[in-house]
Amino acid sequence: MGARPRGVRDPDPALRRDPGGRGAGDTARQKGGFIGRSRRRRGGDVLRLGARAGTGGRPALPPLPRPPHLVPPDPERLNEFDVIRRLSGRLPAPPAEVVVPIGDDCAVLRLGDGLWVAAADMLVEGRHFEASWATPRDVGFKAVAVNASDVAAMGGTPRFVLASGGGADPETTLGCMEGLFEACEEFGAYPLGGDTTGSPQLVVDVAILGELRGPPVLRSGARAGDLLAVTGELGASAAGLLALMGGDDRERLVRKHLRPEPRVLAGRAAARLGARAMIDLSDGLASDVRHVSERSGVRCCVDLGLLPVADDAREYVSSLGRDPEMLAATGGEDYELLISAPEGVMEALAEESDVPVTVVGEVVPGDGVVFLRDGEPVGDLSGWDHFRKG
Amino acid sequence: MGARPRGVRDPDPALRRDPGGRGAGDTARQKGGFIGRSRRRRGGDVLRLGARAGTGGRPALPPLPRPPHLVPPDPERLNEFDVIRRLSGRLPAPPAEVVVPIGDDCAVLRLGDGLWVAAADMLVEGRHFEASWATPRDVGFKAVAVNASDVAAMGGTPRFVLASGGGADPETTLGCMEGLFEACEEFGAYPLGGDTTGSPQLVVDVAILGELRGPPVLRSGARAGDLLAVTGELGASAAGLLALMGGDDRERLVRKHLRPEPRVLAGRAAARLGARAMIDLSDGLASDVRHVSERSGVRCCVDLGLLPVADDAREYVSSLGRDPEMLAATGGEDYELLISAPEGVMEALAEESDVPVTVVGEVVPGDGVVFLRDGEPVGDLSGWDHFRKG
Known part of the structure; x- marks a missing residue:
């Protein structure tokens, strides 16, 4: 075990996971640039790599109306995170039954x-x-x-x-x-x-x-050398929301937004096989991967070109003059899982998962989150407004 | 044990309570008219009987505005109970961990x-x-x-x-x-x-x-011969609501409405001592006692003259031209406990409870709920509109 989640008591045996998983021999892989390797890995289909290159062209269409919860906050006022921060400082000491308190x-x-x-x-x-x-x-x-x-x-x-x-x-x-x-x-x-x-x-x-049935997979367990993968597809829910907002008939995408499918089997398999960290993608990969990075004390590198964006989502989002990869990275509400695990674990998971598992990046020493596109960093996307065209 | 809560699987050892409690010898008491005995008991203060006779006079004041949730339902539409009834028929068989499903x-x-x-x-x-x-x-x-x-x-x-x-x-x-x-x-x-x-x-x-720490006290355990008692006081919350609606300065009553005190110690003591049935008074005694009657298959008799109405609530409610006992029986949101237990259990509970325990009636063979006032039945109060003067 390495770093513990903040605010958690002394290590509880319930949290003891196999430190190496099936991929214990992969630490030497920390050195090479991750993009090249990820791109190479894309050639094989062991991990069911479903990503393709970005589409590029973005015609200038008028912006769509934004849903009410995306109105930018008044900087003079508390926001939701301020509320949580203020409250979390007041939590009493947890009783003995609490293995992991609020925060995961x-x-x-x-x-x-x-x-x-x-x-x-x-x-x-x-x-x-x-x-x-x-x-x-x-x-x-x-x-x-x-x-x-x-x-x-x-x-x-x-x-x-x-x-x-x-x-x-x-x-x-x-x-x-x-x-x-x-x-x-x-x-x-x-x-x-x-x-x-x-x-x-x-x-x-x-x-x-x-x-x-075993120790929980926390946000804090990611280690340099892990791969980062996501289940299923990204961006379909946000594309469905755009279709709902625009009154467009995109039944499959709308359904992805209205009726998300939690990845229970994949999550359980990942835990059993030795995944080191996991989080569900509710706020969007760009925000959620930051939680893994911060809690684990590692740097997470994600290649936008690897994000699994389905053809229909890509086509529809492009037709609106929006960027499919950016939407997939920031749109939120996909309710897919982001998993950090050694390569061997990820291979075994891809083998037995009921949904595709796509490697989208890797964990390296350091801190923060880096998004890359065509080998170039694209900066911090966590505040990127996916309903405004940039 | 007698009747089981409806919809519950075969008796679970977790539900096994001492059938007699401390008052196992009291079944002979089922015969006499309960009011006379309750009135006689009021002479002693073993059970801290706090009730007094109704005030009577009701000056004709204009009715207060009614809060929005008390608007009468449209008979053409589903109401909340219809919703619950429709849903409860669709419940799947509960898994093994469920000792008591929805309904208590x-x-x-x-x-x-x-x-x-x-x-x-x-x-x-x-x-x-x-x-x-x-x-x-x-x-x-x-x-x-x-x-x-x-x-x-x-x-x-x-x-x-x-x-x-x-x-x-x-x-x-x-x-x-x-x-x-x-x-x-x-x-x-x-x-x-x-x-x-x-x-x-x-x-x-x-x-x-x-x-x-022991078997739960259900709504279904009341038996003929039990006494019915309530913790604390009744009607103060409804009086506080009237004060809020009327803009009157009645700080203690308003606080009873806004900051109810759950009777955790009394509830735990009642369970330990052998109470047979218990329910918290959220919708009002007149409605809540009906749940005990129906689930237990017994008749519950309550004497309005015994309800513990505090002096300030009585005085304020009377000043508005309302009937303090009727408000105490139907006003709701007291969050006191209604307890059904043999006399011996009730005496022990009154002895050690942190709040007053007041006998307000008794359980007899039969079904339904009877409210009495000055020895006369006053009919079914469960639909009585406590915000309209009758």
């Missing part, structure tokens, strides 16, 4: 002889979705899916859900709860209870309890 | 060698409170308190909280989360995490995990 995808609890993960996520109309885009059933479904994704990112299995929420009329509330039940059934979680209520805007909050 | 104050889980209770409750601005009445800090505090009350009603100890919510600006969100933290500290729960978000209306949802 889930908190980790030892209850009896078992390890459990717990998280909650809320969706609010006008903030996370518009009623004209998403049915109440979609919203209920997504509320469970995004929480199951947090469980997947720890290597856990969704087990129990508490769900609260409702809308302006009982039909809306019923639709939302039906979507919740549908997702619970699909992802194997049992709805323990919760609260139905009226609300001027549809709002739904899901708290989830997931089970671990 | 909390669900009960066996995790490893421990028993845990889980519940969630959401508060929405304009529905459960008005921003002009309650600070964000009050709202956050109350969200934890009402969930801790559900844990108390199972005989459990609040342990872990997941909290999601937020308001129109980060200051509102911060205030709400500070109230959440304050309540967590006061009630001994640890904030595991959650989600802060923006929302046009302030909304907050708390999911709670509580620990049991």
Whole structure:
């Protein structure tokens, strides 16, 4: 083990992972430039490398309207991160059951002889979705899916859900709860209870309890020499959001936005095979990889040319005059997993995963995140506004 | 044990309670009329009987405005109970860990060698409170308190909280989360995490995990011969709500409404001493006692003259031309406990409880709920509109 997540007590045996995984012999690979190697690796399909080169041309189309939650913050005011920062300083010492407190995808609890993960996520109309885009059933479904994704990112299995929420009329509330039940059934979680209520805007909050069969995969375990890979595809959800905003008929992309599929099997396989760090891609790769870098005390290098952007997303986003790779890196809400693991682990994972696993970069000594495109650094993308053309 | 809660699998050893408690010899007492006996018992103060006779006079004052959540439902539409009924028919078979599924104050889980209770409750601005009445800090505090009350009603100890919510600006969100933290500290729960978000209306949802040291006290365990008692006082919260609606300065009553105190110690003591059934008073005694009656398959008789209404609540409610006992029976949001237990258990509980325990009625063979006043039945109060003068 190396660095521990900040704010965590002395190492807990629950967190002990095989330090070398299957790729223990790969530390010598830290030296070479990662892009060249990644590009070479792309030739083989062991890791199902699905990425292709950027498209380049960007016709000057008018900017689309931005959803309300993307309005830039007033610098005079607190933002959400200020709120979290102010609160996290006031946390009391955690009780003995808390193996990992707030700060990762889930908190980790030892209850009896078992390890459990717990998280909650809320969706609010006008903030996370518009009623004209998403049915109440979609919203209920997504509320469970995004929480199951947090469980997947720890290597856990969704087990129990508490769900609260409702809308302006009982039909809306019923639709939302039906979507919740549908997702619970699909992802194997049992709805323990919760609260139905009226609300001027549809709002739904899901708290989830997931089970671990081994140590959790934290954000803090990435080590120089690891590869960075993502499951599935990137950018489709943001492309679907653009289609919803523009009223365009892009059914598959819209579905990727409204009904994300948490990568539970892949997450569990990654944990079992020895992945060192994992996070789910909710805010966008550019933001989320930063958490891995900061928590692990390493530099994460990502090649935009390697991002797995599906053909239809690439074509649609390009047709809007937007940059598919930039959208894939910053668009968010893909609910795919970003995994840091030695090469041998990644190969085994690609072999048995139910979804594609695409190497998009690597971990090197140092700090910060570097995005490269055609071999050139493109700077920090974490604040890049993917709904404004640059 | 007698009847089992509906929808529950075969008896689980976790639910085995001492069938007689300390009052095993009291079954002969089922015969006499309960009012006479309750009145006689009122002479002694073993059970700290705090009730007094109703005041009677009701001057004709204009009705107060009714809060938005009390607007009568459109009979053509689904209501919240329809929603719950429709959903509960679709619940899958619970997994092995679920000792008690949805339908009591909390669900009960066996995790490893421990028993845990889980519940969630959401508060929405304009529905459960008005921003002009309650600070964000009050709202956050109350969200934890009402969930801790559900844990108390199972005989459990609040342990872990997941909290999601937020308001129109980060200051509102911060205030709400500070109230959440304050309540967590006061009630001994640890904030595991959650989600802060923006929302046009302030909304907050708390999911709670509580620990049991013995079998849970369900709504289904009441038996003929039990006494019915409540902790603390009734009606103060509804009186506080009336004061808030009317802009009246009634600080103590308003505080009872905004900052309820969950009866965790009393609930735990009741469980340990052998209480047979318990529920927390959120919707009002008249509604909540019906759940005990229906789940237990017994008749519950309550004497309005015995309800513990504090002097200031009685005086204020009377001054508005309202009936203090009716408000105490139907007003809701007291977050006191209603306990069904043999007399011996109730005496022991009154002895060691940190709050008054007042006998308000008894359990007899039969079904339904009977409210009596001056020895006369007053009919079913569960639909009584406590904000309209009758």
